[in-house]
Amino acid sequence: MDRSTPKLGCMVSMPRSARLAAWASAWLNDSCSLDDVLTRVCGDDEPHDVIDVPGSTGTVNLITALASLRDAGVTTFRVVLPVPGDPTGLGGPPDLTADAVDAGETVLAVGEPDVAYALVPDIRTFGPPGDQGHFVTWRCRQAAPPPPGPSLTEAEHDLSSSLMEAGSALAQLDVAAWRPEVATLLEEVRSSKVAEPLPRGFPAKAQMVAARSIRLLAVADFALTDDGGAVSASAAESRRSVLTPLERAARHALVAACNALE
Numbered sequence: 001m002d003r004s005t006p007k008l009g010c011m012v013s014m015p016r017s018a019r020l021a022a023w024a025s026a027w028l029n030d031s032c033s034l035d036d037v038l039t040r041v042c043g044d045d046e047p048h049d050v051i052d053v054p055g056s057t058g059t060v061n062l063i064t065a066l067a068s069l070r071d072a073g074v075t076t077f078r079v080v081l082p083v084p085g086d087p088t089g090l091g092g093p094p095d096l097t098a099d100a101v102d103a104g105e106t107v108l109a110v111g112e113p114d115v116a117y118a119l120v121p122d123i124r125t126f127g128p129p130g131d132q133g134h135f136v137t138w139r140c141r142q143a144a145p146p147p148p149g150p151s152l153t154e155a156e157h158d159l160s161s162s163l164m165e166a167g168s169a170l171a172q173l174d175v176a177a178w179r180p181e182v183a184t185l186l187e188e189v190r191s192s193k194v195a196e197p198l199p200r201g202f203p204a205k206a207q208m209v210a211a212r213s214i215r216l217l218a219v220a221d222f223a224l225t226d227d228g229g230a231v232s233a234s235a236a237e238s239r240r241s242v243l244t245p246l247e248r249a250a251r252h253a254l255v256a257a258c259n260a261l262e
Contacts, residue, residue, distance in 0.1 A: 014197060014214055014254070016041060016121055016136065017105035021079035022258045024066055024107075026199035028076065029261060034063045036199075042136075050138045054117070065119075065140065073111040078146060079258045080106045081251050089255060091144035096120070107138075108146050118143040155249075155256035156209050162249035163216065166242050198257065206260040213254035220247035 014022075023037040041062065042048055050065035051058070054072045080089035082101045090097045090106070099120050100106040107119040117140050124135040150158070196207040197214065220243050 013043075014210070014258075015079075015081060015105045016045075016123070017081070017107045017119075018079045018254060018258045020119070021077040021107045022198050022202070022261070024077040024109075025259075025261045026201055027066065028070065028074075029201055031201035032199050034066065037066065038062055040199075045134045045136050048136045048138060050119070050140060052140045054140070059137075062138075065138070069109045069117060069140075072117075073115040074109040074117065075111040075115075076109075076261070078108040078110060079255055080108060080146070081255055082106070083251070086248060088252065089146055089149050091116070091146045093142075093144060096141055096143055108143060109140075110145060114145055116143040116145045117141065149259065150252060150256055152203070152206055152209060152256045152260045155253040156205065159209070159213065159216070159249045159253040162246045166246040199261075202257075202261055206257040209253050210257035213250045213257060216246060216250040217254065220244075220250065 020037070020041045023032060023040045026032045027034060027037050048062045049059045050062060051060075053060055053065045053068045055068045056064060060068070078089070080087075080100060081104065082088065082090055082097070083104060084101055087097050087101055089108070090100055096118055100118065103120050103122070105121060109115075109117040109119065119138040119140055122137045122139065124137075125132050126135065127133050195211075196202075197210045198207050202210075223243050224240060224247065
């Protein structure tokens, strides 16, 4: 079994689209600067490029793209984290939905009455294992206005219910015995003693839900992708049937938290 797992800190970071939606919305709300957005979104990546931005030609940097989208009538940014069979949050068109599902993450830039664009990331990894970097290019596309998603309260309730249902399965599988990282993540979920992952201005509940969600997504990823605790195909399938709803609930809760800026 391959134990060359990324460090725990890498496993609990938010997807780039979640960071972009949250910090760009905070910028529109005068809670942070464009430089703050750039720092939080790009991290250790090479500078992000954006193509096909309204009002611009060719390839532009992220700061120019966000300013152009604001000038085009965008008033908020929303993250969508779609997967095959669950494109929740996307309104189309179909080719955009397919590309967003393939990417696994997208930012919707929306405004009134019918302003809607999608930023779909293309992420390219370069460099040797252990010393890798990323080139990120966002393609801006016309989108249909997104349907309303679950409220933060609804998403938090679903996440808590899914965690309770999955708790006994995690204990029976003794995931922490073969993945010590899981024990650390679950302890952080229980204690809630983690840094606030969202910008200033987000409700305290959104901060808490986002922190729990990114850790439970990492737990589900460990448990669903590593066969170390599954002694048979039937055991692996049983684990999947229990943990897939937890992954879905955590993904939806992270989306609701990142889209909760009022």
